[in-house]
Amino acid sequence: MSGPSQMEPELKELREADLPSMLLLEEACFSEAWTRGMLAGSLRGAGAITFGLWVKERLIGCLLARVVLDEAELQSISVHPGFQGQGLGGRLLDRLLADCGRQGVARIFLEVNKSNQAALGLYAARGFRQLKVLPDYYGAEGDGLLMACELRAGRRDQGA
């Protein structure tokens, strides 16, 4: 019998109506989860790039980013623990890189916990480089790293 993790998740843009699903995923993925209000804010306004991975009606992955002029910030990326390590985080990030490339974004910034090996591996594999250490950025959870990915012209035509 095939379990839910063996189904190919569908990638779709997120909308206001998806907030309850986003909150559930957030709480499953982060010890310091964003509130509903923070998630709602990330969906609104100019430059928001938001999409999720769905298995049937269940949200199992999410990416939130914002473009301002020719720069973007990756605000959050998450894959439900039961679906991690299957390339889905990579799929979300590849889609962001492709969308940013199409929009002419020059670089994407992000902050990440220095001890988050899974995220660091994912970002490094997609060309993100460390810019600086952010001491105590996550309070008791440790230092952060500011990272950036420079988008080359050749990347702009890649599909998701």
Ligand SMILES: CC(C)(COP(=O)(O)OP(=O)(O)OC[C@H]1O[C@@H](n2cnc3c(N)ncnc32)[C@H](O)[C@@H]1OP(=O)(O)O)[C@@H](O)C(=O)NCCC(=O)NCCS
């Ligand atoms: C970070 C996260 C999104 C990665 O998602 P994922 O679907 O498990 O990642 P993928 O399966 O696409 O892996 C992509 C790459 O990440 C790296 N990676 C993934 N899990 C890893 C781990 N446990 N240790 C080290 N590297 C890892 C590998 O380089 C991998 O490349 P490979 O496929 O060539 O081995 C996921 O672990 C997650 O949601 N974590 C909790 C939330 C979080 O910390 N988000 C990031 C901060 S905003």
